């Protein structure tokens with residue numbers, strides 16, 4: 224019984240996979256305070272702020288207060 228050599232060509236495969244990378248980037252938002260990339264609904268790793276409050280102590284923030 225004959226067997227197909229390949230299901231789809233490489234361009235068709237790459238067109239399908241192109242969307243997976245785009246969705247991974249869409250899960251990153253910009254911090255409104257310092258414009259650093261952060262995950263949505265998480266405190267910012269750069270300034271520790273989320274929803275107008277500081278939830279996480281960051282070294283740079285401590286040095287600025289002293």
Ligand SMILES: [Zn+2]
Nearest residue numbers: 254257267270
């Ligand atoms: Zn920030």
